[in-house]
Amino acid sequence: MVTLCDRAHEDLGGSVLHWSIPNPRLRGTPDAYEAAFEDIAGRVQVLAVRLTAA
Numbered sequence: 001m002v003t004l005c006d007r008a009h010e011d012l013g014g015s016v017l018h019w020s021i022p023n024p025r026l027r028g029t030p031d032a033y034e035a036a037f038e039d040i041a042g043r044v045q046v047l048a049v050r051l052t053a054a
Helices: 006-011 030-053
Strands: none
Touching: none
């Protein structure tokens, strides 16, 4: 499990992988959502490679 929200990470006791991604809603622009998506997509690709290699 990967949490993206600091609160979710804290609620789960910090026992999961956590990526602190800025909330795009705070900026509320299409660019903010695109940036968040690209950040998450890149991290998922790296994680997938690591899981496949393991």
